[in-house]
Amino acid sequence: MGELYIGLMSGTSLDGVDAVLVDLTAGLPTLVAASTDPYSATVREALLELNRPQASLERMLELDVRLGELYAQSVERLLQSAGIAPSQVMAIGSHGQTIRHLPSDGTIHTTLQIGDPNILAQRTGITTVADFRRRDMAAGGQGAPLVPAFHHAFFHRQGENRVVVNIGGISNITILPGDSTRPVTGFDTGPGNLLLDGWAERHLREPMDEDGAWAASGEVRPALLERMLGDPFFQQPPPKSTGRDRFNLTWLDNICDGQDLEPADVAATLCALTATCITRAIRQHAPATERIIVCGGGAHNRTLMTRLAELAHPAIVEPSTAHRMAPDWVEAVAFAWLAQRTLQGKPGNLPSVTGAGHEVVLGAIYPG
Ligand SMILES: Nc1ncnc2c1ncn2[C@@H]1O[C@H](COP(=O)(O)OP(=O)(O)O)[C@@H](O)[C@H]1O
Ligand SMILES: [Mg+2]
Incomplete structure (x- = not known):
């Protein structure tokens, strides 16, 4: 096995988390394993609730931790199914769950993805890259789309x-x-x-x-x-x-x-x-x-x-x-690929897409 990365994607549909293990040795991915862990009805409802403007900060923090643990479990299951040890994986790219995306409406210009990456790095021992969108926003972009x-x-x-x-x-x-x-x-x-x-x-x-x-x-x-x-x-x-x-x-x-x-x-x-x-x-x-x-x-x-x-x-x-790639895995693979870009110090945004002033290296790195 060459350079293995994990990508975790949980999108706006709130259906669950897609987890992929990919070999990025050649720069382009070969899919090694993939699975979707659906959110329980309780988590889904809590996330829908959090999307409302009046949602409480305590609920947000509770879900931040809960999703961090869920994502860590997804990674552990994925690795077990593939027979791969955490030490063989270079990094996890975790998109997180968006609960606000305010790129241009009103006065607040930001976006927020939860699912604490500290927990992911701590539980799995694998370096985790997360919070991909806000650096692009800081550079004047929409923070999206990043794929x-x-x-x-x-x-x-x-x-x-x-x-x-x-x-x-x-x-x-x-x-x-x-x-x-x-x-x-x-x-x-x-x-x-x-x-x-x-x-x-x-x-x-x-x-x-x-x-x-x-x-x-x-x-x-x-x-x-x-x-x-x-x-x-x-x-x-x-x-x-x-x-x-x-x-x-x-x-x-x-x-x-x-x-x-x-x-x-x-x-x-x-x-x-x-x-x-x-x-x-x-x-x-x-x-x-x-x-x-x-x-x-x-x-x-x-x-x-x-x-x-x-x-x-x-x-x-x-x-x-x-x-050569099933529709279900493209976005999660993209975040594994983006994590590799970040570790290599390479930019991941396209200013022609997001409107950022220039290219930036995306994300924050949580060492394993
Ligand atoms: N068999 C299916 N028939 C119809 N819609 C489907 C089917 N499978 C998935 N979907 C749709 O795809 C959504 C999930 O797509 P996904 O790419 O994971 O979106 P997101 O990234 O926003 O989570 C589901 O909420 C559902 O609407
Ligand atoms: Mg999804």
Whole structure:
């Protein structure tokens, strides 16, 4: 085994933590092991509560510790399943759980990810890199998205105009021009799965619309879709990023207010919203795109993938599996890769994406 790294990703969808063990000897990753540890309903509810503006500091600290312990357990299980000792691992890159992301709204310019990295380093004995976003923000950036540098390293191909779409709770795109002299750009396009997840939770008592089956049973309501697309975020020029602070069930309830709507039609319209904001962004900023590579859990939603393919035609839409990496692991692998960049003293942000004044080495290092 060469240079082993662990990546931990727990995104806005609040589904759990994705843990990957990768070999980064050649700079580019080979996946050794991977697993998802879903959050319990209690943790998920506590995190949803924390996302509310009035949340208490004590609750935040409690969850910070609890997630630190959970992440450490995920790492221990991952290593056991792979038969690898902690001493063989160079570092863990831990994204943490975002509870605030305030890149440009109002007067506070910051973002906060919890899941105490001190606990991770202490329990596992492995050097941990965390708090990736705030250095980019300190340099004037949005602190997001951070995956584009990895998308570029892994998915770029000279001569083909590609876009990588990550559909998690929020969705973001990375534009990879086939002409390498042109800059890589990217930004958050808006909601990914988080509104549909919340809607499924409310009406189906399920954490998600499995395979998009429920959305497939409804009809897209064009007027509703237009009202959703009226949110100023969609017109805002990049750099831009967003989160649960903006797109949540309160936002959806305000848009649906007073109308007689079938829940399945709203689900269908939410799928259309995600697909439309992605394809509009691509049409506007990368009209010559030939191939769209999809990663993140949204790649499993068939209704969403079908709609994306319809709207993006004639560009090819395919899951990242076609490029040797399952959609579920791309983001966690990106944070393992970013941790390596940090230890090597190399920058991890792309100013053309985040809007930072310059490149910076991301994250804080907690020695093992
Ligand atoms: N089989 C599936 N059918 C439909 N949606 C799915 C499926 N599997 C995952 N998802 C969606 O993907 C989300 C998780 O994606 P993920 O990439 O982990 O997002 P995040 O990084 O925000 O946690 C789930 O909340 C769900 O909406
Ligand atoms: Mg997730």
